[in-house]
Amino acid sequence: MSKVSDAFKNGKAFIAFITCGDPDLETTGRAIEEAANNGADLIELGIPFSDPTAEGPVIQGANYRALAGGVTTDKIFDFASKLRKKVSIPFAVMTYANVVYSYGAERFCERCRECDISGLILPDVPFEEKDEFDSVCKKFGVDLISLIAPTSSQRVEVIAKSASGFIYVVSSLGVTGERKEINTDIRSIVDIIRKNTSVPCAVGFGISTPEQAKNMAEKADGVIVGSAIIRLLEKYGRKAPSYIGEYVKAMKDAIR
Amino acid sequence: MSNRNGRFGPYGGQYIPETLMNAVIELERAYNHYKGDPAFNEELTKLFNEYAGRPSLLYYAKKMTKDLGGAKIYLKREDLNHTGSHKINNVLGQALLAKKMGKTRLIAETGAGQHGVATATAAALLNMECVIFMGEEDTKRQALNVYRMKLLGAEVHPVKTGTATLKDAVSEAMREWTKRIADTHYCLGSVMGPHPFPTIVRDFQSVISKEIKQQILSVEGRLPDAVVACVGGGSNAIGSFYNFINDSSVRLIGCEAAGRGIDTFETAATINTGRSGIFHGMKSYFCQDSYGQIAPVYSISAGLDYPGVGPEHAYLHDIGRAEYVAITDEEAVNAFEYLSRTEGIIPAIESAHAVAYAMKEAKNMSKDKIMVITVSGRGDKDCASIARYRGEDINE
Helix, strand or coil: CCCHHHHHCCCCEEEEEEECCCCCHHHHHHHHHHHHHCCCCEEEEECCCCCCCCCCHHHHHHHHHHHHCCCCHHHHHHHHHHHCCCCCCCEEEECCHHHHHHHCHHHHHHHHHHCCEEEEECCCCCHHHHHHHHHHHHHCCCEECEEECCCCCCHHHHHHHCCCCCEEEECCCCCCCCCCCCCCCHHHHHHHHHHHCCCCEEEECCCCCHHHHHHHHHHCCEEEECHHHHHHHHHHHHHHHHHHHHHHHHHHHHHC | CCCHHHEECCEEEEECCHHHHHHHHHHHHHHHHHCCCHHHHHHHHHHHHHHCCCCCCEEECHHHHHHHCCCEEEEEEHHHCHHHECHHHHHHHHHHHHHHCCCCEEEEEECCCHHHHHHHHHHHHCCCEEEEEEEHHHHHHCHHHHHHHHHCCCEEEEECCCCCCHHHHHHHHHHHHHHCCCCEEECCCCCCCCCCHHHHHHHHHCHHHHHHHHHHHHHHCCCCCEEEEECCCCHHHHHHHHHHCCCCCCEEEEEEEEECCCCCCCCCCHHHHCEEEEECEEEEEECECCCCCECCCCCCCCCCCCCECCHHHHHHHHCCCEEEEEEEHHHHHHHHHHHHHHHCCCECHHHHHHHHHHHHHHHHCCCCCEEEEEECEECHHHHHHHHHHCCCCCCC
């Protein structure tokens, strides 16, 4: 059984997000293998949702393509369990509350444990609504990942204190997607987190270039990249995995 | 009826990104402060009475009563409000609150365009910037309202993602709010979304049932036997029900849009066909597939074309306090034409869903019974699409 925290044992962590089934699960599988072989420390498996309200246009597009291609929660769990035989780095699922609620949180977390998925990220479940899901996650050894945003201010402390796995630090306001500049004072947010927990923190939202990754990794324990990877899938389709491998290598090299 | 974190039984809550949490907490604090503030309420009442034209009439529909041959029918005329619907009640309240909070910009979603027009109106009146998100499909169905919003100084942003209708407009308005929070208030148009919106919007809309109660007591000397309103997100319905919830003798009936029928996939009747889920900030009933993917819904009415319903309605349904019935496009269009010819009142196609139920139910009630139907809006905006439905093409 892998642990989310294992992702942070290999220096600064590089976390890759991929929407499962965009354009098909076979391509997703090869993309994940390439990412893992080229230095990714954790894979966020995106289960697509019809109305991904926290996503920018790039990841929204991946969600629509994947659903149009016919993936379902069950197909993704079957896929993840087969992929486990080839890839050993930790997996976390990233999806929306209704996907888990509709499947049944209990059954969802049980399947996570069966597939050795050790983390769950739900961007529409803030601290106030966390218990409903976390009580079930804990039962099955799945870390429900807490998010902290630039607007969290006095909430940082209480969120950090109850966090497990890692803390997802949202770099900027708005939705997911590449940004030219990140102006949030990440360092002071991380300082407050460090005073309240030893759980590692990774920064996501808007990171696409090795320079940005290096800069963010200096302030935190890892970086999360989604849209830049999805863009390669959007551009190269089934041929994307090798490009994703090259990209992940460049990003991981930049933060080593 | 709502407790901490805005729960109505198991429904409601705050299922939103962390980025927005402080914004809704700030809103809740401001609302709790101002709702009991005499100066705020005086200012709002003044706007209601002198700007929006409240109180709205409670009209005895004599011809309709006689024709249907059963219960005595009264129409609550929200269609006579400034901007042509009940939406102005909530918008004036929220815009005033936003102004007190120091916000300078309003954003809102709209389906039929009624809420967008009301928000653009309040923004013009209170000197605020205004951006409206509207599904691209709806901008085509309701071109006149798009023009009205622009005329009022608002920017209209057509939403092309997903099904390009109301739910996508809500998603896009939520995304915009996460981008720009400091100066912006999201003026949500229905009793939905994360707490405190379902409570705030209900409170501002509850003026409808407050007036109905006073008016019916003064003309009939007793409470009505039934109150009927259409339900999309459910703001005019909760506004019409709220002050009667504790009067158990009053039946509360919400009319959902069945579209082409609740046995088809082309429906928007959430309580009749959906199940419990979490979406757009709340736990409630939603039309969805077996994996929780939100279903594309359909109704002839752009204002009821939404896959969810407000959490308080979900609760009122579960505890059996309110009934939720489904009305098809065909029944609603018949009612649209019926009320126009019988009483000389052209209702919004949304409101026509409530009229349609009354047409079926009134005759089952004896002549000493009283039924109040809320006419949530006027139907000028719908004339072109109803003409099209009947095979007649007219230029708007």
